[in-house]
Amino acid sequence: MKEIIQTSEARCQDCYRCVRECALKAIALSAGQAKVLDNICVLCGRCVTSCPQGAKRIVDDVNMFFNALKLGEPVVVSVAPSIGCGIGDYSPDEVFGYLRALGVSTIRHTAEGAVQVAHRYKELYDNSSSVTISSCCPAVVNLIEKHYPELIKYLAPIESPMVTHARMLKKEFFNAKVFFLGPCPAKIQEAEDYKKAGLISGVLTFSSLFEKMHKDNYKPEYSQPIDGIIDGGLFPLSGGVLQAAKIEKDKGVVEVSGLEALIELFNYLKNGGNGIKFVEAMACEGGCLMGAGMVSEKTNVWSRREQIQSYLKESVPYQKEFPKPRSYENKTVETHEPTEEEIRAVLKQIGKNTPEDETNCGGCGYKSCREKAIAVCKGQAEVEMCVPYMKEKFRSFANLVVNSTPNGIIVVDRDMLIQEFNPTAMEWFSQGKKFIKGLPLSLFIDPSDFEYVARTNQSILNKRVIYSEYHINVEKNIIPLPEYDLVVGIMRDISEEVRAEAELDMISQATLEKATKVIEENMRVAQEIAGLLGETTAETKATLWEVISLVKKRREQSQCDSR
Ligand code: SF4
Numbered sequence: 001m002k003e004i005i006q007t008s009e010a011r012c013q014d015c016y017r018c019v020r021e022c023a024l025k026a027i028a029l030s031a032g033q034a035k036v037l038d039n040i041c042v043l044c045g046r047c048v049t050s051c052p053q054g055a056k057r058i059v060d061d062v063n064m065f066f067n068a069l070k071l072g073e074p075v076v077v078s079v080a081p082s083i084g085c086g087i088g089d090y091s092p093d094e095v096f097g098y099l100r101a102l103g104v105s106t107i108r109h110t111a112e113g114a115v116q117v118a119h120r121y122k123e124l125y126d127n128s129s130s131v132t133i134s135s136c137c138p139a140v141v142n143l144i145e146k147h148y149p150e151l152i153k154y155l156a157p158i159e160s161p162m163v164t165h166a167r168m169l170k171k172e173f174f175n176a177k178v179f180f181l182g183p184c185p186a187k188i189q190e191a192e193d194y195k196k197a198g199l200i201s202g203v204l205t206f207s208s209l210f211e212k213m214h215k216d217n218y219k220p221e222y223s224q225p226i227d228g229i230i231d232g233g234l235f236p237l238s239g240g241v242l243q244a245a246k247i248e249k250d251k252g253v254v255e256v257s258g259l260e261a262l263i264e265l266f267n268y269l270k271n272g273g274n275g276i277k278f279v280e281a282m283a284c285e286g287g288c289l290m291g292a293g294m295v296s297e298k299t300n301v302w303s304r305r306e307q308i309q310s311y312l313k314e315s316v317p318y319q320k321e322f323p324k325p326r327s328y329e330n331k332t333v334e335t336h337e338p339t340e341e342e343i344r345a346v347l348k349q350i351g352k353n354t355p356e357d358e359t360n361c362g363g364c365g366y367k368s369c370r371e372k373a374i375a376v377c378k379g380q381a382e383v384e385m386c387v388p389y390m391k392e393k394f395r396s397f398a399n400l401v402v403n404s405t406p407n408g409i410i411v412v413d414r415d416m417l418i419q420e421f422n423p424t425a426m427e428w429f430s431q432g433k434k435f436i437k438g439l440p441l442s443l444f445i446d447p448s449d450f451e452y453v454a455r456t457n458q459s460i461l462n463k464r465v466i467y468s469e470y471h472i473n474v475e476k477n478i479i480p481l482p483e484y485d486l487v488v489g490i491m492r493d494i495s496e497e498v499r500a501e502a503e504l505d506m507i508s509q510a511t512l513e514k515a516t517k518v519i520e521e522n523m524r525v526a527q528e529i530a531g532l533l534g535e536t537t538a539e540t541k542a543t544l545w546e547v548i549s550l551v552k553k554r555r556e557q558s559q560c561d562s563r
């Protein structure tokens with residue numbers, strides 16, 4: 001199956017926003033990456049528009065479209081009625097001008113097909129005694145086929161406006177390649193079934209065409225006006241299908257847009273709910289004009305509605321031979337439903353031992369801790385996605401390190417007020433005070449090094465300091481944390497080291513003195529037998545003094561280092 005929604009591993013920041021936004025939780029997080037689960041996903045595209053990192057993208061047939069043009073093949077484009085909003089800062093006519101300039105031979109409105117579909121919806125409504133659910137939104141068809149197979153019998157058994165229009169165009173331009181241009185990722189998948197038969201050659205979204213126009217730095221020089229189609233052009237508006245089909249709204253006729261609302265209605269119908277006769281169903285809240293592939297300067301659904309409605313001017317006749325009938329498949333995938341024991345085991349892992357522990361905060365993207373635990377059991381989520389659990393885990397880990405380290409840790413703010421003394425620092429410097437948070441550091445130690453770091457944002461590393469009033473020698477590292485307005489000092493007790501060095505120093509001093517004495521004594525004896533040794537004695541003396549001064553030098557050097 002074609003992967004229509006792709007996630008960029010490099011961009012995904014593991015924030016769970018897409019999981020939260022997906023009504024079907026069709027996104028699995030694994031190793032910190034959010035991947036769409038094709039067997040659950042209905043291709044509404046909401047995860048694409050909601051991702052703050054732009055990590056998700058719709059993969060359409062834009063390359064096939066440009067290849068066909070490059071090869072000089074006759075290309076006809078069927079444009080979705082949401083074009084009434086234009087694409088980005090380009091008006092519909094400028095977009096058509098661009099397509100014509102690219103070499104597209106014919107541009108027509110998909111709404112011509114929608115007119116045929118609307119007519120058939122009315123017939124179904126008038127003649128059917130059971131529920132009819134509109135089937136023009138492929139994401140709704142996916143939702144029913146994958147999640148509500150019991151409702152397949154209610155889906156209007158006719159082809160969508162896109163497919164109907166493709167048939168109409170193929171009848172007129174038999175040799176042409178028909179591409180569909182619109183705001184919908186689900187149509188990319190829908191078209192796959194018709195590609196083999198050569199009915200539709202591909203689907204491209206407004207967003208990918210816009211990207212190309214920008215890349216080409218397209219300056220609209222040529223615009224081609226093509227009026228929108230009355231009635232059929234209302235299909236992208238919530239309520240527009242009913243209006244186009246001239247089905248009066250009453251209590252049995254409902255317009256439902258948005259996956260959450262549809263799920264609620266479908267659960268009702270699945271459980272034998274009655275009183276519903278016709279459902280205008282659209283996966284995008286507000287209709288296709290809010291589709292994931294839209295690029296519009298107007299973000300408000302009402303301004304988009306207004307733009308689209310005022311664009312419709314042309315009427316097209318109903319053609320009896322369209323739309324063609326279609327059937328649906330049960331595409332549900334059997335999944336292992338976890339047992340209560342398995343769910344509880346996962347809940348336990350994240351510290352939810354009793355129902356009271358289940359905070360249901362939604363931080364993981366799931367509505368409840370239980371829902372998330374089920375997803376973990378199904379391999380669709382990770383234990384680590386639980387935000388309070390990870391926070392607590394990190395806090396306990398950090399506390400463990402800070403509280404058990406033999407190093408003194410001091411945190412102050414930029415005003416040198418104490419924010420944290422860990423237990424070791426308390427033991428060394430607190431002077432028996434129990435509560436020191438908020439007190440000036442100067443009450444306890446000389447704050448000048450901390451002040452320097454706060455002022456310059458430069459770290460002080462491995463500096464040895466004697467706090468004689470506390471009888472302690474430390475080696476300290478002081479580091480700025482400008483993003484938190486804090487300065488952190490980590491001090492290592494080196495008192496023992498310093499004592500050992502001093503002892504060593506004393507020993508080498510004594511050894512030197514002793515060596516000097518021995519040399520002098522030997523020299524005296526040597527003087528007495530000078531006649532025999534002559535120059536050799538002088539050389540021995542020089543060599544021995546050289547050794548002594550070398551040892552002295554090394555000693556001085558090591559004293560400097562320890563300061
Ligand atoms: S919204 Fe989803 S895809 Fe985007 S960064 Fe967050 S987790 Fe990743």
Ligand code: SF4
Nearest residue numbers: 022041042044045047
């Ligand atoms: S396209 Fe829709 S159903 Fe599929 S993963 Fe994204 S939000 Fe969920």
Ligand code: SF4
Nearest residue numbers: 137139184284288291
């Ligand atoms: S409402 Fe329209 S744009 Fe949204 S999924 Fe359905 S057909 Fe596609």
